[in-house]
Amino acid sequence: MSDILDWTNADLDTLDMAAYAARAETMAARLREETGAGRLPFLTMPYEAALKKQLADLEGYLDRFEHMLLLGIGGSALGARALQKAFHPSQDRPGHRGKSLWIADNVDAYALTAYMDSLPPEKTVVVTVSKSGGTIETVGQYFIIKEWMKERLGDAWADNMLLVTDAEKGFLRGEADAYGIKALPVPDNLGGRYSVLSAVGLIPALFLSMDIDALLAGAREVADVLADPALSGETLAGTQAFRLAAWGAALMDKGFTEMIFFAYIPLWASFGDWFAQLWAESLGKEGKGSQPVPAVGVTDQHSVNQMFMDGVRNKACLFLTCPSLPDGPDFPEDLPDQFAYVRGKPFGELIRAEGLGTRMALSRSGVPLVEIRMGADGPRQAGKLIGLLGAATILTGWLMGINPLDQPAVELGKRLAKARMDADGLAEEKAHLAAFLNANRDEREF
Incomplete structure (x- = not known):
């Protein structure tokens, strides 16, 4: 099975994707320059x-x-x-x-x-x-x-x-x-x-x-075209990494300030945490960005999905699925009538049905959604996902006009922690720390 991005419910008709698509040639030139200089x-x-x-x-x-x-x-x-x-x-x-x-x-x-x-x-x-x-x-x-x-x-x-x-x-x-x-x-x-x-x-x-080898080969399926010294704007515009970047930037322009990463491949749930750092640390700068929200299907249908469906309309979603997950054992035939609809069906069919239901419900609730549908859940596909999301994040940052490769705000907390441990130097940080610790505090027992 092929690895697919399904854009059917991405709400493209409400977003100004064309403004970003028009910048493909400029972005291609930047990629040629950055990759040629060894900076990517x-x-x-x-x-x-x-x-x-x-x-x-x-x-x-x-x-x-x-x-x-x-x-x-x-x-x-x-x-x-x-x-x-x-x-x-x-x-x-x-x-x-x-x-x-x-x-x-x-x-x-x-x-x-x-x-x-x-x-x-x-x-x-x-x-x-x-x-x-x-x-x-x-x-x-x-x-x-x-x-x-x-x-x-x-x-x-x-x-x-x-x-x-x-x-x-x-x-x-x-x-x-x-x-x-x-x-x-x-x-x-x-x-x-x-x-x-x-x-x-x-x-x-x-x-x-x-x-x-499979992990690296999967990543190369995405990365090689982007690192091509002859990359053209037309070629870049046709890649899914650039399209995801344009979608992400256009969403932020429309006030979508949260990006859900909903993983319906249970063993791949921790890629949500990896993506959260990638997206947040790369794009959360200069008052810009969207907050990544990792979620696990089907677990989080019973927790945070209420907010996704019926909360503030500021959320978009990357929805990760794999139709070829194993079926597992079959449900028994002698189930009570209230569960007759699963009699004899494979246990794995349930997550496919739950995923489809949640995807449809999110879309009906006004959440722009792109399904990342993996043909298999092997290491080549994992490498491909890593390559896709990493490249899309870099391109999103460039389209936003920020540097997706640094993390300046993170360094302040590190310097203050070192000041608290009395590291040498850091006079300014130590002064700020003293002022913070000596301030009148409003502390109340509970």
């Missing part, structure tokens, strides 16, 4: 051949371990989790005996203590992911896990550590050089939220025996 490795993937060799060299090493503890946050963890949930679901099911991926993506003393209490260090590889090597939430965990490994493994501690960081600079690169720790690079100009198909996400994928 998400699309060009110049690192692919070298990475495949590095991963092949790692395969035997990773086979030694039963557990992988991934230390990372945001884009260093969300893609890996989405892939694990989609293609290694046995870890979350009863009786799991195979390899396990554990992701420490928060400042959570309970979880970090549990990992050290329960994981066998000799059978655990610790992967620390930070492009800059200075992400304190991640590097802070590294400091503690490093000491745990030293205490338990002695001089061999570094053999169970793997770093994913800048190729040349930063604290973690210094650790790799000082202790001989295995390290793979994060390519230049590849931001965390765009990095899942680099070493950041593919090391965990390799550990869990996923088809990495």
Whole structure:
């Protein structure tokens, strides 16, 4: 089955798509310039051949371990989790005996203590992911896990550590050089939220025996045409990535300030969290953007769908489906009459019916909706989805007139947190912090 975008209920006749379509030639020129200068490795993937060799060299090493503890946050963890949930679901099911991926993506003393209490260090590889090597939430965990490994493994501690960081600079690169720790690079100009198909996400994928070649090939199906040095405006205008971008920008012009990502592929639900960071961190700038809202079908039909259907009319929806999901067991024939409509039918038919009903109901409720219908739920299709949404996000940002590759507002919170921990410098941040903490507070017990 083919992978399809169904635009039937996208409300295109009410949106000024033509204004953005007219900019296809300008956008194509920008893509040619940016890819030619090496500033969009998400699309060009110049690192692919070298990475495949590095991963092949790692395969035997990773086979030694039963557990992988991934230390990372945001884009260093969300893609890996989405892939694990989609293609290694046995870890979350009863009786799991195979390899396990554990992701420490928060400042959570309970979880970090549990990992050290329960994981066998000799059978655990610790992967620390930070492009800059200075992400304190991640590097802070590294400091503690490093000491745990030293205490338990002695001089061999570094053999169970793997770093994913800048190729040349930063604290973690210094650790790799000082202790001989295995390290793979994060390519230049590849931001965390765009990095899942680099070493950041593919090391965990390799550990869990996923088809990495298929993931990369799927992404290339979308990216290669956009990275073509001869890309024309006409060709770009015909891509689904550009059409999604024009739709997203036109929606915001009409006051649609929320973008639902409704996943009716249960194992792919965590792609909603990955998309939320991608869309929010890329487009939420200068008072612009739309808030991404991950939702899971059918679970969220019974929770937030009431708001989607009958709340403020400011929502659009990307609706992810796959008609070829397994049927599963059949419902029994001897059901009570009130459930006669499912007698003998496959259990999997229910999610298809629920998805269709919700899609129709959203459309009838005035929610512009594009269905992303995957022909299968395999790794090639996942790579294709990653490529499509990443490219569409970049193009949406350009059409909005903002930079979709930075995240300036996020840095303020990081600097204030460092000021609270009394890091050197940061005089201005420390002054703001003191004023905030010394203000008269309106605090009331409940």
